[in-house]
Amino acid sequence: MISTLLVANRGEIACRIFRTCREQGIRTVAVHSDADADALHARVADTAVRLPGAAPAETYLRGDLIVKAALAAGADAVHPGYGFLSENPDFARAVRDAGLTWIGPSPEAIEAMASKTRAKELMGIASLAESDVTEARLPVLVKAAAGGGGRGMRIVRRMEDLSAALEGARAEATSAFGDGEVFVEPYLEHGRHVEVQILADTHGTVWPLGTRDCSLQRRHQKVVEEAPAPGISEGLAEELRTLAVRAARSVSYVGAGTVEFLVADGRAHFLEMNTRLQVEHPVTEAVFGIDLVAEQLRVAEGHALEKEPPRARGHAIEARLYAEDPARDWAPQTGTLHRLAVPAGVRLDTGYTDGDTIGVHYDPMIAKVVAHAPTRAQALRRLAGALERAELHGPVTNRDLLVRSLRHEEFTTARMDTGFYTRHLTALTAPAPDPYAPLAAALADAHGRSRFGGWRNLPAQPQVKRYEVAGQEHEVRYRCTRDGLAADGVRVVHADAHTVVLEVDGVRRRFEVFAYGDEIHVNTTRLTALPRFPDPAAQLAPGSLVAPMPGTVVRIAEGLEEGVPVAAGQPLIWLEAMKMQHRITAPAAGTLTALPVCAGQQVQPGTLLAVVEELSS
Structure with a gap:
């Protein structure tokens, strides 16, 4: 029996796991970076252990430090959450070798599925080699082999962009996951992202817990998820469940996992298997009336699942609240979250409380809001209404975008696909402030x-x-x-x-x-x-490019220096913030007249990065 659990993670997922532990009577241990010293997950745990530093590479990605923290705090089990080391087989082995219970599948199963390239091979699907990409095969998607969450992914529509996409994806994947391996696959423009939650025990039982639709995505990261996937025929749903169970059995899977597909033209295309708990697991919990974390703990303790899963009831939809500005290329936002409150009747999973600071080091997700109702239409209305009435005081968020998305005809009629925001972002982010x-x-x-x-x-x-x-x-x-x-x-x-x-x-x-x-x-x-009278000194020269967010200058375009000509839209500077890279491009064709920053420099919002003097017409 597990008595003390360390969660090798932070934020919302750590708080969510701790909640189940409290209900089960299990003591909890948090780990935290210096940036998270006062974070909610560190405050609500029974014990907290410091991981010196702030960057993920020196804290939450240091498996050796986390194992030491578990032993020092007297934990007898480790739950990885999602992201960070959750799909790292070496970390799973280190946990087991230390005599601790690992809440997840075996290291061998993780190893087989954690690399998307190896997972495709296991399912009999070949990836494209870089040399296989031709003009006729465009568009393609460059994708990190490890990790997820939209990091290390680039769409390539022109051959001349392939090298830069590979380089950028490798750099982002290395920063986020410590693994720069990437691969290439065909990019289906109008597919739907549909997945199957599975839960398996050590006695040979595998539950396929229905389907989820996660088609509303920005930067290949999910924004709205729901269960069951609407508009999917029962025949296709059965095929998806069968394939998911087959994938799990192929690696003797144990615990909670998700098998992801792209559905296009009525066919299922295998994407990957995530050997961990998913961000969107609450919608499955709502529909099936179970606690997936509690089931993970029971499975890890050796308990058997019932032969058949519970019956699905109703419909659930989850929206991810981010501190970001969708109208400004999804730029992440930082600052004090003065107030976070949603109306009763929906589920709120968050790693923040009033007065907490949203920093620069980690993902900008504030919370997940989940509505469950007998029908999809009722769940949609309940979630949109709750978001609309929520009190969100602090940085700019994507709340208005979520409300408009949930009420968009294409979404309400279940005709959405992964290109939803490509088509509708401009209309969905058009300013509509209350005139009074x-x-x-x-x-x-x-x-x-x-x-x-x-x-x-x-x-x-x-x-x-x-x-x-x-x-x-x-x-x-x-x-x-x-x-x-x-x-x-x-x-x-x-x-x-x-x-x-x-x-x-x-x-x-x-x-x-x-x-x-x-x-x-x-x-x-x-x-x-x-101010009543604007400060003249605050005015910037025409063509000034300023940092839209706090972050680090990780790269400056090769050969870029004062006096060189630049083309409109040319990438000049790459900023890294909240584990994502953001390109700063030339606003027009002209001459670079100032470049006051250098690689490695930390910048704050409004910091002058460059000045481009536009060519006179």
Whole structure:
């Protein structure tokens, strides 16, 4: 019987595993980097062990340090979570060799399936060699052999881009997983990403726990997942389950795992087997009424599964909340998460609480929100409504994108595929702030500012405030009168520091206002208060390229120096932030007139990276 469990992970998944452990009466041990010293997962565990450093390569990817931490804390079992070392056979062996229980499949099974190239060979599928790629075979996908989460992946549509895609994918895979092996496979433009959750014990029983659809993806990383996969015929679903069980049995699999497919033209194309728990496992838990982590622990203790899995009931949908700006190439965001609250009736899995900091070192996912209902339509409505009413105060998030995605006709009718955001991102990210949010912010700010009340002997001059909303400046005007605050075109029913009620054309609307310095949240609209008189020194020269996020300059284009010509769209600088690489490109054809940064340099948002002087027409 497991008595003390160390989770070799961080954030949301560590907190989720700890929750099951508490219910089971199992003591918990967290590991944390220096950057995570005050993180929620380190706070909620019974014991926490420091891993010196901040980068994954020196902390969460150091299996030797994690095994030492488990032994030092008196743990008798290790759960890897997902990502990091969860699919590393050497780590699994090290855990077992230390006399600890490994919560997962055997190192041999991980070894057989952890490399996507070897997994394809096991399933009788050949990958393309780099030399096999021709113009006729485009587009292709360059993909990391180890790991997942969309890292180390590049779509290649032109032969001249292949070398750069291979180089970039190798660099990103090495940074994220410690393994730079990549391979090439055909890229199916309009396929659906469908997977099967499996659970197997040591007694020969393998459960295929239904299908999941994970087609809504950005940068090859899933954003919305649901179970069961809608619009899949029972015949195809049975084929997927059969293939998943076959894959599991081929490596004598034990524990929880997922077999992933791309479904196109009614056919299933094997992608990979993930030998770990998936991020999206809660939708399967909701539909089958089970706790997959608890089942993982029972299997590791040698207990047998029932011969048949539980019956599926209803439909579940999960949305991943990220601190990122989808309208700016999914740029990750950092800062203080002042408030995180979702309405009752949905499941919230998160590694953050109010006041926590979203840093630069790790994935920018804030939380997963899951809705379960008797039908897909009901689950969709419940999840979209909960996200719309959620209180998210802090960095920019993808919340609005999620709500619009869940309500998009292509998604509600289950006609989506992995190209959904390629087709619809511009429309889904079009700014649509509440037009009365700036006025509500100004009135809340003005409440109580006058020491002598609102009465004046002469008509009051309008007060003016400026706000930035979704990249656009808004100016609002209001007046202090003997009857209180007033604004043209609306009736101010009530205004205090946190609540403003406006009546427009006979309809009353209530606004909840929360200010954190210059950052203001009015219902679901995020605003930034602007100074009355802009600082002239803050103006940048035309063509200036600034860091969109905090990160590290990992690469500068070869031969790039001041005075050289650059082409429009040419990659100039590569930034690494939150385990992903981001290209900074030339905004127009011109001459590079400034390059004040160098490789290895840490930068903050707004740091000047380069200046391109545009060619005169």
